[in-house]
Amino acid sequence: MIFITRRERFNAAHKLYREDWSVEKNNDTFGKCANPNWHGHNYELFVTIKGGINPETGFVIDLKDLKKIIIANVIDPLDHKNINLDVDFMKGKLASTEILAVEIWNQLEQPIKQLGVALHRIKLFETENNYVEYFGA
Amino acid sequence: MIFITRRERFNAAHKLYREDWSVEKNNDTFGKCANPNWHGHNYELFVTIKGGINPETGFVIDLKDLKKIIIANVIDPLDHKNINLDVDFMKGKLASTEILAVEIWNQLEQPIKQLGVALHRIKLFETENNYVEYFGA
Amino acid sequence: MIFITRRERFNAAHKLYREDWSVEKNNDTFGKCANPNWHGHNYELFVTIKGGINPETGFVIDLKDLKKIIIANVIDPLDHKNINLDVDFMKGKLASTEILAVEIWNQLEQPIKQLGVALHRIKLFETENNYVEYFGA
Amino acid sequence: MIFITRRERFNAAHKLYREDWSVEKNNDTFGKCANPNWHGHNYELFVTIKGGINPETGFVIDLKDLKKIIIANVIDPLDHKNINLDVDFMKGKLASTEILAVEIWNQLEQPIKQLGVALHRIKLFETENNYVEYFGA
Amino acid sequence: MIFITRRERFNAAHKLYREDWSVEKNNDTFGKCANPNWHGHNYELFVTIKGGINPETGFVIDLKDLKKIIIANVIDPLDHKNINLDVDFMKGKLASTEILAVEIWNQLEQPIKQLGVALHRIKLFETENNYVEYFGA
Amino acid sequence: MIFITRRERFNAAHKLYREDWSVEKNNDTFGKCANPNWHGHNYELFVTIKGGINPETGFVIDLKDLKKIIIANVIDPLDHKNINLDVDFMKGKLASTEILAVEIWNQLEQPIKQLGVALHRIKLFETENNYVEYFGA
Numbered sequence: 053m054i055f056i057t058r059r060e061r062f063n064a065a066h067k068l069y070r071e072d073w074s075v076e077k078n079n080d081t082f083g084k085c086a087n088p089n090w091h092g093h094n095y096e097l098f099v100t101i102k103g104g105i106n107p108e109t110g111f112v113i114d115l116k117d118l119k120k121i122i123i124a125n126v127i128d129p130l131d132h133k134n135i136n137l138d139v140d141f142m143k144g145k146l147a148s149t150e151i152l153a154v155e156i157w158n159q160l161e162q163p164i165k166q167l168g169v170a171l172h173r174i175k176l177f178e179t180e181n182n183y184v185e186y187f188g189a
Numbered sequence: 190m191i192f193i194t195r196r197e198r199f200n201a202a203h204k205l206y207r208e209d210w211s212v213e214k215n216n217d218t219f220g221k222c223a224n225p226n227w228h229g230h231n232y233e234l235f236v237t238i239k240g241g242i243n244p245e246t247g248f249v250i251d252l253k254d255l256k257k258i259i260i261a262n263v264i265d266p267l268d269h270k271n272i273n274l275d276v277d278f279m280k281g282k283l284a285s286t287e288i289l290a291v292e293i294w295n296q297l298e299q300p301i302k303q304l305g306v307a308l309h310r311i312k313l314f315e316t317e318n319n320y321v322e323y324f325g326a
Numbered sequence: 327m328i329f330i331t332r333r334e335r336f337n338a339a340h341k342l343y344r345e346d347w348s349v350e351k352n353n354d355t356f357g358k359c360a361n362p363n364w365h366g367h368n369y370e371l372f373v374t375i376k377g378g379i380n381p382e383t384g385f386v387i388d389l390k391d392l393k394k395i396i397i398a399n400v401i402d403p404l405d406h407k408n409i410n411l412d413v414d415f416m417k418g419k420l421a422s423t424e425i426l427a428v429e430i431w432n433q434l435e436q437p438i439k440q441l442g443v444a445l446h447r448i449k450l451f452e453t454e455n456n457y458v459e460y461f462g463a
Numbered sequence: 464m465i466f467i468t469r470r471e472r473f474n475a476a477h478k479l480y481r482e483d484w485s486v487e488k489n490n491d492t493f494g495k496c497a498n499p500n501w502h503g504h505n506y507e508l509f510v511t512i513k514g515g516i517n518p519e520t521g522f523v524i525d526l527k528d529l530k531k532i533i534i535a536n537v538i539d540p541l542d543h544k545n546i547n548l549d550v551d552f553m554k555g556k557l558a559s560t561e562i563l564a565v566e567i568w569n570q571l572e573q574p575i576k577q578l579g580v581a582l583h584r585i586k587l588f589e590t591e592n593n594y595v596e597y598f599g600a
Numbered sequence: 601m602i603f604i605t606r607r608e609r610f611n612a613a614h615k616l617y618r619e620d621w622s623v624e625k626n627n628d629t630f631g632k633c634a635n636p637n638w639h640g641h642n643y644e645l646f647v648t649i650k651g652g653i654n655p656e657t658g659f660v661i662d663l664k665d666l667k668k669i670i671i672a673n674v675i676d677p678l679d680h681k682n683i684n685l686d687v688d689f690m691k692g693k694l695a696s697t698e699i700l701a702v703e704i705w706n707q708l709e710q711p712i713k714q715l716g717v718a719l720h721r722i723k724l725f726e727t728e729n730n731y732v733e734y735f736g737a
Numbered sequence: 738m739i740f741i742t743r744r745e746r747f748n749a750a751h752k753l754y755r756e757d758w759s760v761e762k763n764n765d766t767f768g769k770c771a772n773p774n775w776h777g778h779n780y781e782l783f784v785t786i787k788g789g790i791n792p793e794t795g796f797v798i799d800l801k802d803l804k805k806i807i808i809a810n811v812i813d814p815l816d817h818k819n820i821n822l823d824v825d826f827m828k829g830k831l832a833s834t835e836i837l838a839v840e841i842w843n844q845l846e847q848p849i850k851q852l853g854v855a856l857h858r859i860k861l862f863e864t865e866n867n868y869v870e871y872f873g874a
Contacts, residue, residue, distance in 0.1 A: 054561050055596040063316065065202040065227035068384070081383060083390060084269035090202040091269040092229005094316050100596075105565070109492060110479070110557030115593055116494060132221035132228040146384030150328050154379070179200065179231050182389055185329040185374075191835050192870040205658070218657060220664060237870075242839070246766060247753070247831030252867055253768060283658030287602050291653070319663055322603040322648075337864065339750040339775035342521070355520060357527060358817035364750035365817040366777005368864050406769035406776040420521030424465050428516070453748065453779050456526055459466040459511075474727065476613035476638035476682075500682035501613035503640005505727050543632035543639040545613075590611065590642050616795070629794060631801060694795030698739050702790070730800055733740040733785075 055172060056112045057100040060122050062131035065092035066147035069136075090134065096177040097126065099160060103169035113169050121167070125159040149176055153184040161188070192309060193249045194237040197259050199268035202229035203284035206273075227271065233314040234263065236297060240306035250306050258304070262296040286313055290321040298325070329446055330386045331374040334396050336405035339366035340421035343410075364408065370451040371400065373434060377443035387443050395441070399433040423450055427458040435462070466583060467523045468511040471533050473542035476503035477558035480547075501545065507588040508537065510571060514580035524580050532578075536570040560587055564595040572599070603720060604660045605648040608670050610679035613640035614695035617684075638682065644725040645674065647708060651717035661717050669715075673707040697724055701732040709736070740857055741797045742785040745807050747816035750777040751832035754821075775819065781862040782811065784845060788854035798854050806852075810844040834861055838869040846873070 067090050068082035078086040085091070099122055103112040129139050135147040141155050153176040164171045177183040204227050205219035215223040222228070236259055240249040266276050272284040278292050290313040301308045314320040341364050342356035352360040359365070373396055377386040403413050409421040415429050427450040438445045451457040478501050479493035489497040496502070510533055514523040540550050546558040552566050564587040575582045588594040615638050616630035626634040633639070647670055651660040677687050683695040689703050701724040712719045725731040752775050753767035763771040770776070784807055788797040814824050820832040826840050838861040849856045862868040 053598075054565065056561065057594050057596070059592045061316070063228050063230050065229040081388075087269050087271070087275070089271035089274045090227050090229065091200050091271065092202040092227065093200055094231040105559075105561050110559030110562045112561055112595075114492075132224050134224070134226035134228065137226045138224070148379075148384030150330065150379050150386055151384045153328065179198070181333045183331050184386075185331070187327075187329075190872075191839065193835065194868050194870070196866045218662075242833075242835050247833030247836045249835055249869075251766075285653075285658030287604065287653050287660055288658045291602065318607045320605050321660075322605070324601075324603075335864070337776050337778050339777040355525075361817050361819070361823070363819035363822045364775045364777065365748050365819065366750040366775065367748055368779040406772050408772070408774035408776065411774045412772070422516075422521030424467065424516050424523055425521045428465065453746070455470045457468050458523075459468070461464075472727070474639050474641050476640040495680035498680050498682070498686070500685040501638050501640065502611050502680040502682065503613040503638065504611050505642040543635050545635070545637035545639065548637045549635070590609070629799075696790075696795030698741065698790050698797055699795045702739065729744045731742050732797075733742070735738075 053102055054105055054112055055100050055102050056115070056118075057098050057175075058115055058118050058122065060097050060099070060119070060127050062095050062097070062127050063092065064095060064130050064133050064135050065090040066135040067091065068146065068148060070146070090136075093178050095130075096183075097122070097156065098173075098175040099171070100173040100175070101164060101169050102172040113167055117167060118164070121160065121163045125163060126156050129159075149178045149182070149184045150186075152176060153186045157186050157188060190239055191242055191249055192237050192239050193252070193255075194235050194310075195252055195255050195259060197234050197236070197256070197264050199232050199234070199264050200229065201232060201267050201270050201272050202227040203272040204228065205283065205285060207283070227273075230315050232267070233320075234259070234293065235310075235312040236308070237310040237312070238301060238306050239309040250304055254304055255301070258297065258300045262300060263293050266296075286315045286319070286321045287323075289313060290323045294323050294325060327376055328379055328386055329374050329376050330389070330392075331372050331447075331449075332389055332392050332396060334371050334373070334393070334401050336369050336371070336401050337366065338369060338404050338407050338409050339364040340409040341365065342420065342422060344420070364410075367452050369404075370457075371396070371430065372447075372449040373445070374447040374449070375438060375443050376446040387441055391441060392438070395434065395437045399437060400430050403433075423452045423456070423458045424460075426450060427460045431460050431462060464513055465516055465523055466511055466513050467526070467529075468509050468584075468586075469526055469529050469533065471508050471510070471530070471538050473506050473508070473538050474503065475506060475541050475544050475546050476501040477546040478502065479557065479559060481557070501547075504589050506541070507594075508533070508567065509584075509586040509588075510582070511584040511586070512575060512580050513583040524578055528578060529575070532571065532574045536574060537567050540570075560589045560593070560595045561597075563587060564597045568597050568599060601650055602653055602660055603648050603650050604663070605646050605721075605723075606663055606666050606670065608645050608647070608667070608675050610643050610645070610675050611640065612643060612678050612681050612683050613638040614683040615639065616694065616696060618694070638684075641726050643678070644731075645670070645704065646721075646723040646725075647719070648721040648723070649712060649717050650720040661715055665715060666712070669708065669711045673711060674704050677707075697726045697730070697732045698734075700724060701734045705734050705736060738787055739790055739797055740785050740787050741800070741803075742783050742858075742860075743800055743803050743807065745782050745784070745804070745812050747780050747782070747812050748777065749780060749815050749818050749820050750775040751820040752776065753831065753833060755831070775821075778863050780815075781868075782807070782841065783858075783860040783862075784856070785858040785860070786849060786854050787857040798852055802852060803849070806845065806848045810848060811841050814844075834863045834867070834869045835871075837861060838871045842871050842873060 068085040153174045157174045161171050174186045205222040290311045294311045298308050311323045342359040427448045431448045448460045479496040564585045568585045585597045616633040701722045705722045722734045753770040838859045842859045859871045
């Protein structure tokens, strides 16, 4: 068993805001992140796969295939987008880094399984000072 | 003459979009950056000062003073904000990295002069793949 | 279960030196790190929390609360200090990165528990070439 | 139990190519990495050790000893070399990052055991966009 | 006048070796870099442009155009290649970082001029410990 | 004319403190940096050389020679040392980053000249948030 990780990046806007709460409660809970006019980040995503080494190729997985899956399922829907407004798999959900990491896992788990390997970890940096890791439910 | 540089960071949303252009022309010119629902970045700002060394302190400038000036004039107005909507000194201007760097220079030039030193350079990273440098008009 | 990590940094002086050993034995064991006049580092600390996602906020923990706990219990006592002389929780202990990581864990475990989540890992970089990880006793 | 990690780096050439396959099959499988005239990388290697803290020294292991073992067994054989042609422990093996990480583990496991601690993880970056982790068989 | 910089990366093999010198003289002069079987690097290239800001777009230059020029003229010829054997514009030249930076300048100067702006600087990292800057003849 | 830069690093302790001032004045002027028991940093030093390319070797300078000069004149005297107490060329001087950069220039200018090239710039990072650049008197 060996682990291989691919990094991809995307830029997106979001806010942390609940429509069913008052402005005050949003500000108290989410601080500057509740700015109604949005703010944004350069997100950095690390996708880790686990599997055995294919003796024919020396690969766990062809990284070009993994890259295509990440681009199609995660980067294209998120890059230069508004996470709250533009992203189908985030509709109706709070745009926290935690929930975004879980939903990225949900987007990638099946397509990666179809390559014959298992998704092991999603690691998502919002800034260089904070990141989230998710290993599945 | 010696140069000293302070790094500060901010997160913000923006889009590259002209209201006086059609959607098509905006998309042709600005690509993904024209997304009407905004996107955003972790900006990294490097402010470089030039001056002589004060023999009393060994400093060109007290970095705590420089930090306060940058926070008050640049970071507070920009951090967790929408550059197009929330930032007075960017009102009516295109939110490109180039114009943002020039306007950050304009915010900092006078307050830094009042400390007895000169602003030398604004270096502004939008992502780890591109940055702008401005040395004044 | 999800993991969230906050980075903080501090600068400190230390030496690796046992008063009950000869100068020679200290030098043989600790090399350049035994310099009696101290040396120092920019330490980089990553604190990882594990917990469930609060469905009200989308957070495992409010990072502003976590930051306050780290600043009060770790950064304020260590930043711009001498680890051997100035830091109560390091008194009488060897100032190795290993022991420092364990003692940082001991400072943070209880205050973090009181937020309703669990401390998972302390990761402490002494330089970009070496770091220590501790997951508790 | 605590974990300590040492970073070392090396530059090397390689190609992903099987002599028993046609040029077409090599290109289909390995893409640009099959270039017959080689290409190369700045590899970044992180070696993680686990063990208890020696109460005499505050160390899990003397990092100078660990560094010597890594230099002698991994860096000297690999640095400024051709992985396919010059490296005894890679002879007859595909020069993928996965297999290289496993073989680096095999070089380091015994010498590290003789220091009284255990090798925990090999983490090997081929570029800043992909890395492999191996925890032993 | 403002400066904008784009980063691109490529992996390549090379050696520092003169066919008209003996093996000994090559080894004495170029050390480990003379390994006849090649070694390689992850090169990091920063291309800096200077120009005025186009008031229509807020851009000095469309970075998508700059990226295309760099990919076509520099990255495609160099990435996953052998600098000594595979690269037309390096034929018959020593594959030092200095000469490579100059030749990258020569590849980019004219295409960039045709966009109406001027190439200002080539900055080329061979490793994180050394880089070359060239501003033209 | 071309520029080549070598990075080296060192760890050191220092304080910003004038013995001819009161404790209060030191604290007012230098803040946390005046801690009498010292603090310290991982310094990162970039030394830039300018010169022509030697057509025999493709080099401005052999980086192994430059490295030796930097190690002998700057890193050995500073690494794992106390800048205020242990370093001859800093005796009687304030240990600010500015003055340290100037004195590093003074240590390197002549030995580099003897290699037939010119020292162009000293760039010295105290932390990732601040650095000083010096180009000579």
